[in-house]
Structures are given as structure tokens and as C-alpha cells.
Amino acid sequence: MATGSGAAAAAADAEEKESGSRMITLTSNEGKAFVVTEASARQSATIRSMVDDGGCVDKGFPLPNVDSKTLARVIQYCDEHGNKEAHTVDERAALAKFDKDFIAELDADKAFLYDVTMAANYLHIQGLFALTTQCIADTIKGKTPEEIRTAFGIEYDLTAQDEEEIKEEDTHA
Amino acid sequence: MATAEALPDDLLYEILLRLPARSILRCRAVCKAWRSRTSRPYFLRAHAARSRKIAAAVVDTTAISHGQFHTTVSIKPLCDRDGEGDGDSPGAADPPRAASSSSSSSSATMWFDSWPLVLGSWDGVVCMVPRPSASFVRPGIDRYVLVNPLTKACTTVLAPETRGIVFCGYAHPTTSRYHLLHADDAYPYSRTAAATVRILRVGDNNAWRRIVISHPAGVEARNYIRFGGAPPVILHGCLHWLVDSLSARPLLSVFDMEREEFRLMDAPEQWARDANPLRMKSVQIARRSGKLCAFVNEPSASALGMWTLEDYSDPSSWRLERRIDYSRHGAGSRNVARTFRNKFSAATTAVEVLPDGVDGDGGVGGEEEIVFLFFKQFDMREAVYNVGRGAWRWRRILPPTSCGPNVFLVIAVATVEGISLRLLADENDAVIESEEDRVGSVRVREFSAGA
Numbered sequence: 316m317a318t319g320s321g322a323a324a325a326a327a328d329a330e331e332k333e334s335g336s337r338m339i340t341l342t343s344n345e346g347k348a349f350v351v352t353e354a355s356a357r358q359s360a361t362i363r364s365m366v367d368d369g370g371c372v373d374k375g376f377p378l379p380n381v382d383s384k385t386l387a388r389v390i391q392y393c394d395e396h397g398n399k400e401a402h403t404v405d406e407r408a409a410l411a412k413f414d415k416d417f418i419a420e421l422d423a424d425k426a427f428l429y430d431v432t433m434a435a436n437y438l439h440i441q442g443l444f445a446l447t448t449q450c451i452a453d454t455i456k457g458k459t460p461e462e463i464r465t466a467f468g469i470e471y472d473l474t475a476q477d478e479e480e481i482k483e484e485d486t487h488a
Numbered sequence: 489m490a491t492a493e494a495l496p497d498d499l500l501y502e503i504l505l506r507l508p509a510r511s512i513l514r515c516r517a518v519c520k521a522w523r524s525r526t527s528r529p530y531f532l533r534a535h536a537a538r539s540r541k542i543a544a545a546v547v548d549t550t551a552i553s554h555g556q557f558h559t560t561v562s563i564k565p566l567c568d569r570d571g572e573g574d575g576d577s578p579g580a581a582d583p584p585r586a587a588s589s590s591s592s593s594s595s596a597t598m599w600f601d602s603w604p605l606v607l608g609s610w611d612g613v614v615c616m617v618p619r620p621s622a623s624f625v626r627p628g629i630d631r632y633v634l635v636n637p638l639t640k641a642c643t644t645v646l647a648p649e650t651r652g653i654v655f656c657g658y659a660h661p662t663t664s665r666y667h668l669l670h671a672d673d674a675y676p677y678s679r680t681a682a683a684t685v686r687i688l689r690v691g692d693n694n695a696w697r698r699i700v701i702s703h704p705a706g707v708e709a710r711n712y713i714r715f716g717g718a719p720p721v722i723l724h725g726c727l728h729w730l731v732d733s734l735s736a737r738p739l740l741s742v743f744d745m746e747r748e749e750f751r752l753m754d755a756p757e758q759w760a761r762d763a764n765p766l767r768m769k770s771v772q773i774a775r776r777s778g779k780l781c782a783f784v785n786e787p788s789a790s791a792l793g794m795w796t797l798e799d800y801s802d803p804s805s806w807r808l809e810r811r812i813d814y815s816r817h818g819a820g821s822r823n824v825a826r827t828f829r830n831k832f833s834a835a836t837t838a839v840e841v842l843p844d845g846v847d848g849d850g851g852v853g854g855e856e857e858i859v860f861l862f863f864k865q866f867d868m869r870e871a872v873y874n875v876g877r878g879a880w881r882w883r884r885i886l887p888p889t890s891c892g893p894n895v896f897l898v899i900a901v902a903t904v905e906g907i908s909l910r911l912l913a914d915e916n917d918a919v920i921e922s923e924e925d926r927v928g929s930v931r932v933r934e935f936s937a938g939a
Contacts, residue, residue, distance in 0.1 A: 432499060452503050455504075456508065
């Protein structure tokens with residue numbers, strides 16, 4: 316990394332540490348409270364904008380769309396990305412490894428993966444959202460239409476005309 | 489607990505966006521809802537915007553007998569290994585059917601009565617001249633053959649009754665109808681075209697329309713668009729070329745696809761070569777984060793200046809963002825430096841900026857990379873620059889089997905847009921008139937009135 320941008324990053328870091336020293340409470344729809352660092356909470360654009368708007372930092376943030384199990388997993392991701400540095404090659408590699416293990420574990424439990432994806436979408440956690448949607452996309456990737464229907468519980472409702480068109484499209488696919 | 493059916497629409501949209509083009513085709517056969525989702529133009533455009541724009545069109549011609557030439561046209565994604573290309577590798581999860589058909593999946597076979605000349609490939613459509621033997625200009629060219637290797641759709645287009653040559657084609661940004669641009673004055677020796685331009689909407693009965701070009705006073709009336717090089721940069725519904733201009737100012741030529749108008753756009757004076765103001769430095773343009781950007785070679789500094797047009801409506805807002813050093817770095821460094829010093833130019837280098845990197849579809853920590861593809865060279869490699877780490881590497885882009893004495897390699901825009909074109913063709917039957925024979929072997933017939 317160039318020295319110039321390094322210094323700028325360091326300054327940004329110092330700023331972030333200062334604001335990141337506060338703790339924020341997130342409450343699941345089951346009423347369970349999770350206390351996280353502000354740096355961790357700021358991974359979520361939704362919470363970030365509420366904090367910056369001078370919202371109820373002290374009272375905490377109720378999240379009526381997220382259950383405790385999902386929130387715990389989301390926080391696990393935010394802690395890793397919010398509280399750790401990612402400036403050196405090694406640090407980045409460590410984060411990449413975390414992401415890989417994190418998503419591999421989720422991938423094994425599809426229903427939970429969808430929950431986490433929806434939570435990431437609701438909380439606007441960009442990195443987590445990209446990670447989970449790509450993971451779901453990867454499961455679609457190698458599948459035939461029939462396998463996709465099975466995996467997603469979709470009913471076949473295509474008309475004869477659709478089928479005719481698909482046959483034409485499919486001569487090479 | 490969520491089940492897959494409960495995934496909201498906007499979420500499914502995001503997931504489908506992340507699929508490679510070939511998988512999108514399979515998703516279209518899942519159900520009505522998925523079919524309509526993946527058919528909407530905004531989805532197809534968003535999908536195309538995420539994917540690599542540049543692919544290689546490989547045209548392989550074999551002489552069978554006198555007057556019989558067998559030509560295979562395929563568009564190959566630029567990848568490390570055969571078949572890996574768009575990320576849809578025939579891996580363990582893939583049924584063998586897909587693996588076996590993947591190599592032939594995007595090729596069209598045609599028969600010609602003479603050795604066809606390949607003019608270029610734009611928006612997934614390869615443009616060829618069936619009988620180039622007589623003379624390059626006029627009366628040599630009487631028709632053009634267009635083929636979309638993905639759809640195997642093929643059509644012939646009569647050349648206008650003038651001199652000149654087709655120098656570009658594009659799919660219209662809103663209608664997706666395929667258009668051709670023809671320059672009346674073309675200079676095959678320097679491979680430049682003056683912008684006395686005719687336009688044809690393919691399927692419109694060969695009705696070429698003339699585009700009147702009005703330049704502001706004081707600007708050289710003719711501007712020269714380079715053809716046969718990298719495809720133009722598409723941004724804000726316009727095509728952008730660097731101009732080989734006789735005027736002293738570095739210029740871009742801009743064609744508005746919606747309004748069908750050409751205009752010139754000023755470029756920074758620093759792009760002019762100091763000693764010789766009539767010539768520009770070696771510059772190539774590209775698109776980066778929704779902005780026009782330019783790479784200006786500075787061989788004395790062993791660096792490329794990376795410029796960004798901050799405000800598209802203000803040509804004075806070009807800023808030198810950084811200098812990319814190509815002399816100091818790791819393994820293979822001398823090779824990169826030598827290649828850039830000697831070979832970098834608008835005519836020989838296609839540049840593409842990939843926000844998530846070349847292998848970005850892994851989804852983990854994608855880093856911005858800039859790809860420099862030297863396509864006049866036949867070693868099928870591209871130089872990749874990682875913006876964050878400032879590191880260079882070389883990358884093989886086509887398997888060695890793609891090369892051969894009969895193979896003509898052209899750089900095409902967008903495999904994916906080729907697919908988009910085809911999908912849109914369902915609703916818009918005249919994107920490219922299709923021959924009856926869809927099986928894959930298309931005989932290019934002599935074009936006659938009413939054919």
C-alpha cells in the first residue's frame with residue numbers, strides 16, 4: 316500500500332476507534348438483547364444511519380424482523396469485520412478465511428442460510444449479503460431446471476408454448 | 489425458519505444476478521415466475537453490467553473444396569481453463585450433459601462460397617464479409633453476414649450503394665434491435681474511418697439512413713474512428729471511441745444510440761504527444777465505476793496515467809487519478825514493462841475494469857482489477873493489474889487448442905449481452921432475422937431480392 320493512503324487509512328481508523336468504543340444493544344424479535352461494539356454494529360447500513368441520525372443509541376435497537384439465532388450469527392459476522400483490521404495481506408487473508416468457513420457452515424443448513432440472507436438484506440450488511448446471495452447462486456449454478464424446482468420447492472407451471480420456446484433456447488444450453 | 493419459496497422477490501433478483509449466463513438460461517425453464525424475472529430487460533442489463541464485457545470471438549475457417557468453405561464462429565469467455573469461463577465450470581455438481589455440450593454451446597457453423605473476412609464482433613454478433621477477394625473497399629463488398637453464435641441466428645445485409653465499410657454494430661439500449669454503422673470513407677491501410685456515416689437497423693429491409701454530422705466551427709470536420717481494434721466503450725447510451733484526429737486536440741468521438749447523433753468530446757491536452765502535437769500518446773479508454781476512464785501511456789516513466797472523467801457532462805473534468813507503474817513489481821516484471829512500452833495502444837489493447845476482480849465470482853473479498861488484453865499478439869494472454877495491491881500478473885485467456893492457422897481472433901463485447909440479445913429476440917423477432925435451419929449448420933446463401 317502507498318504511504319499516502321496508508322496515513323489516510325490510519326486517520327480514518329483512529330476516528331473509527333473513537334466512535335467504535337461505544338456499545339450498542341440490538342434486540343431480537345424474541346426480546347433477547349445483544350450488546351455489540353459500535354464498530355460491529357456499523358457494518359449494518361440500517362443501524363449506521365440510525366446512529367448517525369442521533370437515534371436512540373442508549374435505548375438500543377429493536378429488530379422485529381430478526382430472531383435470536385439469526386441475529387447471533389449475523390453479529391458473529393459483524394464482529395469479525397467490524398472489530399478487526401484488514402490492511403495487511405495477512406489480515407485480509409484471515410478475513411477471507413473467516414468468510415469461507417462462515418459461509419461453508421451456513422451452506423449446510425439452507426433454511427438458516429435464507430434467514431441470514433434476509434437479515435443481511437434487512438440490515439443492509441453489504442458484505443454478508445454478497446456472501447450469502449453468492450452462496451445461494453452457487454447452489455443454483457450446476458443444477459438442471461428440475462433440480463432447481465426441487466431445491467426451491469417450486470411447482471411446474473409452464474405452458475406448452477413456454478416449453479416450445481424453451482426447447483428452442485435449449486438447443487445449445 | 490425460512491424456506492426457499494419464502495425468499496422475497498428482490499432477494500431472488502439479487503441471487504439470479506449473480507449467476508453465470510448459462511445458468512440463467514436454465515433458470516428460464518424453472519417456472520413462470522422465474523422465466524419472467526429473467527426476461528425483463530432491466531434484469532438482463534443489470535446482469536450484463538456485472539459480467540465481463542470482453543470475450544473473444546473465434547472464427548475458424550477450413551477450405552473443403554473449391555468454392556466451399558466451412559466456418560465455425562464461437563464466442564469464448566476469457567478464462568484460465570477451457571470451460572471455466574463464466575464461472576459455470578462443469579464441476580462435480582454439473583450433469584455430464586452440460587459438460588459435454590459446453591464447448592460447442594456457443595458456436596455456429598456456416599458454409600461460405602469464399603474465404604470470409606471477419607470485420608469485428610460487437611454486442612455478441614460477429615460481422616463478416618463473404619467475398620472480400622476483389623478489393624477491400626468498393627466494389628468489393630456487396631453484403632455483410634451477421635451471426636450470433638449463441639443463438640445461431642444468421643442474416644445477410646446488403647451493403648449501401650457507396651464506398652466504405654461497416655465499422656461497428658450495437659444492440660440498441662432500449663429496443664435491443666441490432667444496428668450497424670457504416671463509414672462511407674474508410675481507409676483500410678490505416679484502418680480508420682471518417683465519420684460520414686450510414687446507419688442500418690437490421691431487419692429494416694436494408695434501408696440505410698445517412699447520419700448528418702455537424703461539428704462546431706473550428707473543429708476539424710472529419711474525425712477518424714479506428715476500426716478493427718477494441719470495441720467502443722458503452723456508457724450513458726453512447727458509444728465512445730478515441731479519435732485519430734488531424735486536429736491538434738485530443739478528442740473522443742461519441743455516438744448517441746438513442747438520438748443517432750455523433751459529437752466530439754474534448755480530451756485533456758496532456759494526452760497529446762509533446763514533440764508532435766498532431767498525434768496523441770498511446771491512450772485507451774474504458775469504463776470504471778460508471779465513469780469514463782482513460783489509460784495514457786508514459787513510456788519514459790514506465791507508467792500508465794489513469795484518468796477519470798469526473799462529470800460526464802463536463803469534458804474539462806478529466807482528472808489524473810493515479811499513475812500505474814509497470815516497471816517495479818514481482819515476477820515477470822520485465823515482460824509487463826516491455827509489452828506496455830511496445831504494444832500498448834488503442835488499436836491493440838482492450839481494457840476492462842472489473843470491480844470484483846477477474847475471479848470475482850467467488851464472492852469472497854473481490855478486489856478491483858484492470859485487465860489489459862493485447863489482442864494483436866497471438867499468445868492469448870492478458871496483463872492483470874490489482875488496483876488495491878498494485879500488483880501485476882499475466883493470465884492465459886484461451887486454451888492453446890483455440891489457436892491454429894485458420895483461426896481468426898476478434899475481440900467481442902459481451903457474451904452475456906449476446907444472450908440478452910437472444911432472450912429479447914423472443915419479444916422482438918427482428919433483432920436478427922433467423923434462418924430456418926436452427927440446428928447449427930447455416931448455409932449462407934447468395935443474397936437475392938426477396939430472399
